[in-house]
Amino acid sequence: MTRFVLIGAPLAIAVALVFNTGGDDAGLPTDSPKAAEASATGPVNPDPFAAADEEERAEMNKRVGRAPAGLAAPRMREIAWELLASAEGSTLDWRTQYATIEDSGDGTGYAAGLVGFCSGTHDMLTFVEAFTKDHPDNPLAPYLPALRKVDGTGSHEGLDPGFTGAWKKAAEDPAFREAQEEVRDKQYFEPAVRLAKLDGLGALGQFIYFDTMVLQGPGHEADSFYGIRQAALAEADTVAEGGDESAYLDIFLDTARAVMKSKKNQKHDTSRIDTAQRVFLEDGNLGLEPPLTWKMYGETFRIPS
Numbered sequence: 001m002t003r004f005v006l007i008g009a010p011l012a013i014a015v016a017l018v019f020n021t022g023g024d025d026a027g028l029p030t031d032s033p034k035a036a037e038a039s040a041t042g043p044v045n046p047d048p049f050a051a052a053d054e055e056e057r058a059e060m061n062k063r064v065g066r067a068p069a070g071l072a073a074p075r076m077r078e079i080a081w082e083l084l085a086s087a088e089g090s091t092l093d094w095r096t097q098y099a100t101i102e103d104s105g106d107g108t109g110y111a112a113g114l115v116g117f118c119s120g121t122h123d124m125l126t127f128v129e130a131f132t133k134d135h136p137d138n139p140l141a142p143y144l145p146a147l148r149k150v151d152g153t154g155s156h157e158g159l160d161p162g163f164t165g166a167w168k169k170a171a172e173d174p175a176f177r178e179a180q181e182e183v184r185d186k187q188y189f190e191p192a193v194r195l196a197k198l199d200g201l202g203a204l205g206q207f208i209y210f211d212t213m214v215l216q217g218p219g220h221e222a223d224s225f226y227g228i229r230q231a232a233l234a235e236a237d238t239v240a241e242g243g244d245e246s247a248y249l250d251i252f253l254d255t256a257r258a259v260m261k262s263k264k265n266q267k268h269d270t271s272r273i274d275t276a277q278r279v280f281l282e283d284g285n286l287g288l289e290p291p292l293t294w295k296m297y298g299e300t301f302r303i304p305s
Contacts, residue, residue, distance in 0.1 A: 046226030048198065049191075060198055067197040071189075071206040071288075079288065079303060080189070080207050084214060086296045087272040088116055092303070098180055099171035101164045107154040107264065112167050114180045115188065115214050119147060120154050131179050138176065139166040188213045192225075200239025203288035204280050205249055211272060212256050223259045231255045249281055271296045 049057060071080050085094035094114065101112035109120030117124035125147045132141045143166060146158025156163075170176045192210035199205070213225040220226045232252040237243025257273045275295040280288060292303040 046220050046230040047195075049195070064194050064197045067200075068202075070197065070203045071193050071210070076203055076288070077189075079290065079292070080210060082303060083207060083276070083292075083294075084211060086294070086301045087211065087276070088114070088214075090297060090299060092301060098177045099168040101167045103154070103156070109150060109154045109156065110159065110163065110167075113171075114184050119150055119156075119159065120152060122151055125151050127179070127183065131176065135173075135175060138173065139169040142166075184214075187218070191218060195229075198240065199248075200241075201245060201249070202286040204277070204286045205245065205252075207288055208249060208252060208256075208277050211277070212252075215272070216256070216259060223262065228252070228255050228259055245286055246281060246284070249286075253278055253281065269297055271298075 049060060052060060069076070071077060081094040082092040085091050085097055089097045089100055091097070097114050101110055103110050107120065108118040110124070111118045112124065117127050119125070125144075128140045128144060128147060132138060132144060135141075140163075143159060143163050146163070149158055150156065189210050192213045193206045196206040196209040201209070209225070209229075212228060216228065217224045218226065222228075222231065229252070232248065232255045235255075236248040236251040238248050239245045253273050257270050260270050260273070279294050280292065285292075290303045290305050294301055
């Protein structure tokens with residue numbers, strides 16, 4: 001799977017982020033009636049906004065604008081950041097994650113920051129390149145040749161011993177923290193929430209889309225976000241199509257979990273689905289309303305209100 005996106009205007013960063021994945025389609029449904037119908041009529045474009053013309057896009061944006069705020073509400077945004085931080089950093093304090101950097105041994109090199117930029121999956125390289133264009137004297141700039149060399153591998157060649165310290169030093173800069181937030185918001189959160197609202201989903205579905213987009217990337221391959229959504233659509237109707245919200249999300253989570261299990265670097269734990277998102281769904285909490293209690297990697301987290 002390839003993950004690619006564009007960073008928006010506030011910091012004048014325009015980047016194509018490409019994330020490495022396993023590319024295994026195992027576990028994706030292919031034999032349902034809806035899948036057969038789709039194959040007979042041709043593939044459905046997995047990103048309706050990208051496929052639409054200007055008039056269609058304007059109508060879709062009106063539909064999204066009429067939807068309840070959901071995760072776009074300030075408190076719900078904070079809940080989304082906390083839920084994501086529990087999966088990415090085993091904490092609710094997402095503001096401590098700007099400077100985090102470690103190698104978990106999954107073959108993707110160093111993972112760092114709010115959305116887990118990886119030195120081995122191209123996204124860290126493109127992020128640092130873009131940030132350096134606007135801030136040429138940042139502490140990470142000297143490591144760009146090494147980042148280019150290790151891109152696509154789990155190697156630390158040329159990065160050790162100083163790269164982790166340089167990342168932490170860069171994270172002291174408000175501009176660097178703002179750039180990370182911009183990637184999170186513009187490339188993952190806003191597109192995920194917009195599409196979830198178009199599909200008629202509430203706050204839980206919006207978060208599930210967001211978390212899946214962060215983890216698997218907004219590519220169109222079978223093991224990226226839009227591919228997962230397309231596979232789910234082959235099995236169940238969205239609310240906008242007249243389907244049941246819980247049934248659709250159940251299929252979506254099954255599909256997302258199958259993708260996680262198909263990837264060597266994600267097989268170790270599916271907590272973010274099994275003991276978090278699935279728990280909220282089984283509780284019928286489609287609005288993701290606190291109090292929330294869930295487990296991540298065996299640790300219990302709570303958002304009381």
